[in-house]
Amino acid sequence: MxxxxxxxxxxxxxxxxxxxxxxxxxxxxxxxxxxxxxxxxxxxxxxxxxxxxxxxDWELAYSELSPQEIELIKTDNRVAELFSADDLGYAELAGGQNEFKPYWFVRALDDEGFANLGIQLITGRLPENENELLISEHVGYNGGVEFQLGQTVTLQLGERILSEDPDHPLNQSNPFDPEQPEMIVKTTERSYTVVGVMKRSELEYRWAPGYTAFTKQAETTALENPVFYLKFKNASQAPQKNFPQLESKLYPNFAVNENVLxxxxxxxxxxxxxxxxxxxxxxxxxxxxxxxxxxxxxxxxxxxxxxxxxxxxxxxxxxxxxxxxxxxxxxxxxxxxxxxxxxxxxxxxxxxxxxxxxxxxxxxxxxxxxxxxxxxxxxxxxxxxxxxxxxxxxxxxxxxxxxxxxxxxxxxxxxxxxIKLKRHHLWLGRGVRKVIGLEGELALKNIQRSGRKAWSTILSLAVSLILFTSVSSILTMMIQAVGLTYQDELSDAWVTDYSSRSLIEQKDSFEEIRQLDSVASAQRITITYAVMDTANLPLDSAWDTINDPYPVILFALDDQTYAQILAENHVEAAAMHSSSKEMLHGIVLNRYRSEISENGQRRYFDIPYFNTLPDELTLHIGDAGEVLTVKPLALAAQMDLYSQDIQYSGQLSILIPASDLEVILTEAEGSRTYNDKLYLRAKKGRQEAMVKQIDEIGKQNLTHSFSYYSPVQNQKDEKTLLIVVSIFVYGFITLICLVCLVNVINTISTNMELRRKEFAMLRSVGMAEKQFNRMIRLESIFYGLAAAVIGIPISVVLIHLLHYNLMSGSFLFSFDMPWMMILGGSLILILMVMAMMNYATHKIRRESIIETLKEEN
Incomplete structure (x- = not known):
């Protein structure tokens, strides 16, 4: 051996x-x-x-443990680290503006607690003694109370209880309910100096009634309401009930850091x-x-x-x-x-x-x-x-x-x-000789005779072609899909605010956003839903089989925007409001918009609902089916509104004044399901600035009823994600193709080296340099064509499957086979093989014919 x-x-x-x-x-x-x-x-x-x-950085947490239970945990050899927090209690937040968070919640931590509880310091420093306090920025932008570093805060800390249930103290998991009277008992006055500001702690529930603040544990004082945090040497031990003696304390005095585990x-x-x-x-x-x-x-x-x-x-x-x-x-x-x-x-x-x-x-x-x-x-x-x-x-x-x-x-x-030759190789070679010449016959016979070596080369080239075309097609489809989401955006952002259920009340956040220097224009549009009786209506013939009742969307516009729509449709402004509460005046968007997508481009065609203006439309609105009559003032085919829902709803759209709909929704029980949004268009080049300004307003909102969405930012994120995916995918395909390329170079160069005597023999019987070069080029073409014959059908099938599985379920663009990419890849394969074969034979051409024939390979 x-x-x-x-x-x-x-x-x-x-x-x-x-x-x-x-x-x-x-x-x-x-x-x-x-x-x-x-x-x-x-x-x-x-x-x-x-x-x-x-x-x-913790895995389990226990509260309300006895000294014996604490010692049990400390002496367990599976526990890597143990640190504690002491819940000092609640105190009223003077001047707080969020009615659902009226308290401070103060916790005392040791050094390990400050290091391992995810505290993110923004400014200042951590507390160094029991008289210093680290507060959350949430107090300022959500609670409406600002504090300065170095400011002294005096708090009456105690237990939070319900007036009707004083025996069971409440904690941060119990939200504040203004309709249930609470009080803070067993208070102790404590004064703190604000030394730092942190981001809102993730340990604080979103519904928690107190703004969390941290101080340092006093070294000489016993813990009042301790919580012990554990970290195990092996995280796999954490989910188990490691301490049977504490099983009775698991609920509710037990917590697991699932986010880490x-x-x-x-x-x-x-x-x-x-x-x-x-x-x-x-x-x-x-x-x-x-x-x-x-x-x-x-x-x-x-x-x-x-x-x-x-x-x-x-x-x-x-x-x-x-x-x-x-x-x-x-x-x-x-x-x-x-x-x-x-x-x-x-x-x-x-x-x-x-x-x-x-x-x-x-x-x-x-x-x-x-x-x-x-x-x-x-x-x-x-x-x-x-x-x-x-x-x-x-x-x-x-x-x-x-x-x-x-x-x-x-x-x-x-x-x-x-080296194997079969009967059909002989007549195939003679046929090629008649068409291409002797060089073509020799090139073909060289491939046929090489057997496994030739197939290795051909399959390697075919794999490269299949990988290149299929992965490139995936990226092309992704680009087309993302491109579809970029089209037809009618607004740069929209905002919702449910701090008020009124449709006509001027919401503070909406008014503040309207005044932003980055906002070019804004439209407030409210959406509610109804169904329409279709009997005896002058419907277009395309709607002979329309469902009854048919779904309808009511779009309530502010009076200013609605007046503009009336003017565009040549309707007098005096007709905006109806004199009867039982009837609304509205404008009907008289089209059903259908879309088709071809080659990554959207095309739309419209089908009208009505041939003539109906006298009135009978709607049923709300859970109780409250009857609502709408008198159409005009049939509109197009209007400049910012809502995507109006332009492409796929249902009959009716525009009405918000002031009229407010009365109907107030009186109709169970009909207050609607979406109230402010649609925005930014000034040229100010889209990102507008989104940042809206985000700042959202942080200052005190009721958690505010939200916004920006298609501009979403498009930017999708483009960036596409670039990242492209980097990984093209990196992967490049490496795979490199493996194929190395294998092909190895195959061809070795094959050429083994055929040195054959080439010398051909030259010895009079084959000219031009004929030799032509034979090599034809052999390269045969290799590339053979790889294409195998690779192209497989690539076509794979691309069809990829299009069907990845795209047809979500996007509607038609299939377009990338023939140019496939043919280009095949041509590159032929040129690559030709270059490698020329390189491999370059040295052989300069060798002595006699010396080469004398060698024993």
């Missing part, structure tokens, strides 16, 4: 070029496997670090873990399948080149087992070189990629600006990468090793497994 090991090492040294190309293919494959492992591990690590940043492994909440693991596994299967196939070709070529050598080994007594392990050892020796380099290259590549995409992901708030996505790899990930890489190499060389083991001396000398 030592002799064969030395023989294998010597073979690798002698065939440096083949060894180099094989190593390059394995390095790229291992780098891709490493990149998948690094990205998966890094993404889970990011999610965990983000959860720790927001909620703290769900990203610590599959033992808690395996949704995220298996989501990432499934995506990584699918990617690894694709990489391993392609890499095994391509690296297998390298070993198959090596076996074909050395078949006579294995025959000689068999003739001098080498057993089948020895020949088998000779090929396997070759694979393992190459792995010793290629796998470490591939690990390093994959790590560096993913580190650079994450550095590039980090700012993009942060700009669209896909990842937190405070917690960057950093490259991380664990020992288990390294081990998995090494195992996958070694398995990939062993599987690649397994079949060639079996063929080497079964090879007899006679088979090796005759090379009957490598």
């Amino acid at each position: 030592n002799i064969l090991r030395r023989y294998t090492r010597q073979t690798l040294r002698v065939n440096r070029r083949r060894t180099l190309f094989t190593c390059m293919g394995i390095i790229i494959s291992v780098a891709m496997i490493t990149a998948v492992s690094v990205f998966s591990t890094s993404f889970l690590d990011y999610l965990k670090r983000k959860a720790i940043f927001e909620t703290g 769900r990203f610590s492994g599959p033992f808690w909440d395996n949704t995220y873990f298996f989501m990432v693991a499934s995506a990584a596994t699918l990617t690894l299967i694709i990489i391993l399948t392609g890499s095994i196939f391509l690296i297998y070709n390298a070993f198959a070529i090596s076996l074909a080149e050395r078949s006579r050598q294995f025959g000689l080994l068999a003739s001098i007594g080498a057993t089948a087992r020895q020949k088998f392990w000779c090929v396997v050892q070759e694979g393992l020796m190459i792995a010793l070189i290629a796998v470490p380099i591939g690990l390093f290259a994959g790590w560096c590549g993913m580190a650079v990629t994450l550095k590039i995409v980090n700012p993009m992901l942060q700009s669209m708030n896909f990842i937190s600006a405070d917690v960057p996505l950093e490259p991380v790899i664990s020992l288990s990930a390294v081990g998995l990468t090494v195992v996958c890489s070694v398995v990939m190499i062993l599987l690649s060389c397994w079949l060639p090793a079996l063929r080497a083991a079964r090879m007899t001396p006679i088979q090796a000398i005759r090379q009957s497994q490598d």
